[in-house]
């Protein structure tokens with residue numbers, strides 16, 4: 001990998017901890033034998049929300065069989081309507097821990113409230129900061145005081161500078177295990193839930209040593225778009241994917257329309273494996289740094 005681009009960093013990246021000026025080599029976030037940012041892309045999958053013991057155990061088991069490396073699932077859900085399913089809360093965290101024991105998959109789950117950081121950190125392997133909280137500075141500082149990986153999702157109207165400066169809040173508190181996630185932004189485009197801004201992937205990788213993954217589920221809102229945009233994300237240098245998956249997607253209590261089935265996930269994994277083999281063969285072409 002070449003780091004010659006460090007001479008062309010934007011002014012706002014000067015003297016930041018996220019920049020390649022501070023650290024030329026890629027940050028690798030390690031979880032057991034999983035390496036995020038360390039070569040092969042990491043595939044995270046699971047339902048939008050943890051719904052029941054049966055649902056999360058079945059999902060974790062099947063995903064493991066098909067090659068997912070981590071399990072996602074929301075226990076505290078940021079819903080547009082206060083009348084929509086809000087997640088199972090602590091019960092959801094307990095079910096995630098049960099699914100981790102049963103499957104061996106580490107779990108990533110969202111923390112929405114500063115008051116819940118300690119509780120979520122007891123159960124989660126990776127704490128997710130959702131799009132709506134990307135600039136919740138007290139929450140960023142609170143997860144910055146942890147010594148556990150944080151998955152920071154891009155705000156739906158955040159610039160590149162704002163996104164990386166939010167990561168800086170976490171780094172500045174001494175937590176260097178930050179994984180960035182592009183999840184789509186609001187634009188005038190109305191054929192999909194969001195516009196998946198893949199431009200930001202090579203842009204982030206040039207400026208920052210932090211790993212960046214892509215969420216093609218929230219990024220599109222449509223399950224038909226998940227496979228093509230997953231492959232597109234890998235092509236532009238994403239170091240992982242986070243994909244909403246459910247054994248019966250149409251019955252999902254949240255984000256059903258963008259959730260893929262286990263069979264769909266299995267096919268996608270096959271395509272990912274072919275694509276990654278090709279990409280490794282042509283590493284010099286697809287390395288965006």
Ligand code: PEP
Pocket residue numbers: 048074078129130131132153183218
């Ligand atoms: C999610 O991952 O379920 C979620 C709510 O994502 P975002 O914060 O990107 O909308």
Ligand code: MN
Pocket residue numbers: 048049218244254255
């Ligand atoms: Mn969701």
